[in-house]
Amino acid sequence: MKIESDFNDIDALGEDHISSSSETPLRADAFKLSSNEKINIIKDDVKHILETLGLDLNDDSLKGTPNRVAKMFVNEIFGGLDPDKKPSASTFDNKYKYGEMLVEKNITVYSTCEHHLLPIVGRAHIAYISNGTVVGLSKMNRIVDYYAKRPQVQERLTIQIVKELQAVLNTEDVACVIDAKHLCVNSRGIRDIESSTVTSEFGGKFKENETRRELLDYIKLDTQF
């Protein structure tokens, strides 16, 4: 099966690659097809790319590649496009009246650059100040992983993580800093292997200098991934 219609509006981001909202630009019909239907279509597309490159897909090592890549796109590296996969974040009452900031640092980030479909690899650091609710620690890793498993720009990923935690924790006082390497910069194009990109989103009290400083002191960026 091939989808013919409506695919022409896909480059709506334009030349500057900046989307007007923090939402991932999804089409209205993004979930009309089942995961299996998507895998079958993408399998043919990958086969076509490899054949166009001149590869012989009868080769023992290559013949499973179209199916492997299609499954990886739909179920793994772009699995976070599916809202059904959004982690449910268990929250608890802050019975112990912990009133300082909580920082979860060095959360592994594996994402995919939406401009080149190459990996983004790095660390996210998340902080919040409880407003009466606390969230299970692992849920913060899961939220990072969910939004990372999309075609992304690092700026949007950072904002999406903060917005989700603000909703879960019912407070503006959430921050996220991401330090990541983009393979599209490191391994091709300018091929600068050393550079990494830092993005941050500071909500509520984290906009105040003292609170922000405290967070940055805790995470003391270490760019060894």
Ligand SMILES: Nc1nc2c(ncn2[C@@H]2O[C@H](COP(=O)(O)OP(=O)(O)OP(=O)(O)O)[C@@H](O)[C@H]2O)c(=O)[nH]1
């Ligand atoms: N702002 C932002 N830019 C990104 C991100 N990931 C990749 N890019 C950049 O997106 C840009 C795409 O620019 P283009 O000129 O269309 O692509 P290109 O010809 O492959 O560019 P080069 O990478 O310079 O070879 C590049 O400068 C990438 O470095 C990201 O997360 N945020």
Ligand SMILES: [Zn+2]
């Ligand atoms: Zn890129």
